[in-house]
Amino acid sequence: MDFPVQVTQASSAHSQAHQTSLSRRDLIRAALLSAAASVLGPSFSLAQAIESGLTPAARGEDGAAYLTDPHWKAAFLNDHQNETLIALSDVIIPATDTSGAKAALVNRYLDLLISVQPSEFQQEFLAALKFIDSESQAQLGKEFLELSLEDQTWLLKPWAYTQQSSHWTERNDPHAQPADLAQQHFHRLKTLIAAAYYGSEIGQKELGWDGEFTHGPYEGCEHSDATHS
């Protein structure tokens, strides 16, 4: 069903991709500007035209191939961070009767994602990862990677539920990490891991996706009574 467009002033088939004169600092500034919901200043108007055409998606490129490349190398994480992330993700989302986070290459996707985020985001992520190790050392005397699966679970589980404030614990244990800080770090990691897992093909299949995009018209509520049960 291609659309017959009579183009009389067609652009040249392939315009040159121009190098932009923007420095990395400018790019970060642009990202921050947008985060601050501002608009670009005059200096950006000089930017060279960037090739306008199709997105990689519109060209049909399968971006997932990057993650399964046999020569894959981390873009951002060091080996220890990468191994820790693999272990952490597999405790949070293990293989059960379906595959878990490790098989879904959650670590590789997060490594790529974080590599292109603003440095503030990167630092928060690394701080959260480091927090897991320091808590592991403080409570169990080992790095997270060296713990047994049981101990890893024992360490993480309290952070995975809403905690209520307790006057007893706060008074009795002045050295305890404030629960909200620990939960912030853990929640940051869990949210990213869950998004990476359920956003993968393995994660989609875990939810029951059949690989199709259409499933008939939406039929809505078919209940005859008001309880909808």
Next chain:
Amino acid sequence: MAQDPLQQTYDAIVVGSGATGGWAAKRLSEAGLKVALLEAGRAVTGREFTEHMPSFQLKYRNHSPEVMRTRPIQRQCYACMEYNYEWFVNDLENPYSTPPDRPFTWQRLRILGGRSLVWGRQSYRLSDVDFKAASRDGYDVDWPFSYSDLAPFYDIVENYVGISGAPEKNEMLPDGQFLPPMKMSCGEIRLRDSVKKTFGRTVTIGRTAIVTQPHNGRAPCHYCGPCERGCMTYSYFSSPFTTVKDALKTGNCTLITDAIVSHVDMDVSANKARGVTFVNRTTKETKHVRGKTVVLCAQALESTRILLNSSTQEYPKGLGNSSGLLGHYLMDHVVGGSASATFEDMQASPSANPPHRPNGIYLVRFRNTPAEGKHPHFIRGYGFQGGSMPDFNMDAAGIGADYKKAVKRGVYGVSLGAFGESLANLDNFCEIDPNLKDAWGIPALRISMAHGKNEAALMRDAAITGAEMLEAAGAKDIRLTTGTEMPGMAIHEVGTARMGNDPKKSVLDPFCRSHDVSNLLVTDGSGFVSSACQNPTLTMMAITVRACDHLVERFKRNEV
């Protein structure tokens, strides 16, 4: 051999190929006029649609650094994605400025079809409560025409576009020509019934420009979900595959893509527009095209920019700006007031293979209605868009196998988000920034807009009434947002060249014609006198058809 398209004199030059430009081209060329349709971007084909591509095939799963780098503003719109970002303007090439304390987000597409490729598709008529709002509450002025003047054109547009929806007989939201409505979920029916019973308010299925049965050669919606990535069955309305296609089929319409119009050319002695000047997007060459009339449909801010950049000795403050009001009264629906909750007593059982309904529910305005009377804290009102669907619960507590199970158990959420009227205010305006040009050397806009106290009160009230309605429907864990988002976020910008009968107090006449230059029309959202609270595109299209039919009559009477 075909004639050089730039050596002809057209009856009409239409600038912009989106929702309104497509209609102008169709209506004028079908009436026998010779039309040049100018689009700043490239052509588009169905081959580049990505609605059936899973997000895991995107390298960055919608967090592409290329989008962050080149579309830092455009990506504030949910529809600008790693899939389709090339449809949106490159912010580096298309700058504008704002005062530091008055941010504005300006979402633009430059491609055949413009924003009609990615629009939200919600289509609601305005009523006389809107057109004559000033007469009721004393704020500002009425529109220069009534609902009955526009109703026949709403009919024409709806019958062609295909709007699925349900009639409600509610005076705030006139019924239209509807295709069969989409269905509601259990949660939505529960909310609808409770809201009617407890508050006497109307919840209806969204009225959306998506065909639910075969319509004008387009197949019905196949419920895949993400319309903003294109549609292989052309089930949602977008101009390239409907109005523009029809216009080209007449043989009377010449499409000129990659034509970035910088200004309108004037015949000074006759006080008439004689064409437009444009810059070729890729070669950056300057070209001219001649016409007996010029119809600007570039969207409110862009059309106004063209007029401001068309100053002459006779019109030093911008073409057609003898009133001094060009650029003023910029409006954009206020958003930010919302309520969401959970139907904890309803089994969610989400499915990974549901039909995805690309539509929500609509809760019709109930504040400051003739029936309810005046609200003590604000004038005008808001409508809610929302929905209630079971979904997977990635926010579930816990880790391990228990967490995986909890995710699949899901949650039955319900939410209402308000769109409020943005009051027309002289101090909300755009002008040319003398120090800023785009990548083609065309002076850029400085936009200065802020929502005021009335808009803030609307959003506060919306959060409260939203919570009350969810509470009454038995929803739990209610969460609110009460703020006002930055202007531009609704992407419903209108105003800047308001219509009116008095040339001293308006820029356009009631048929979208410049008071100052009789063969110059602006038929996009520029002419809106007030914003009402309904999504504006349907009204823009109806106004365009009305203005074009009026123009055709003038051609027939040899008045052009």
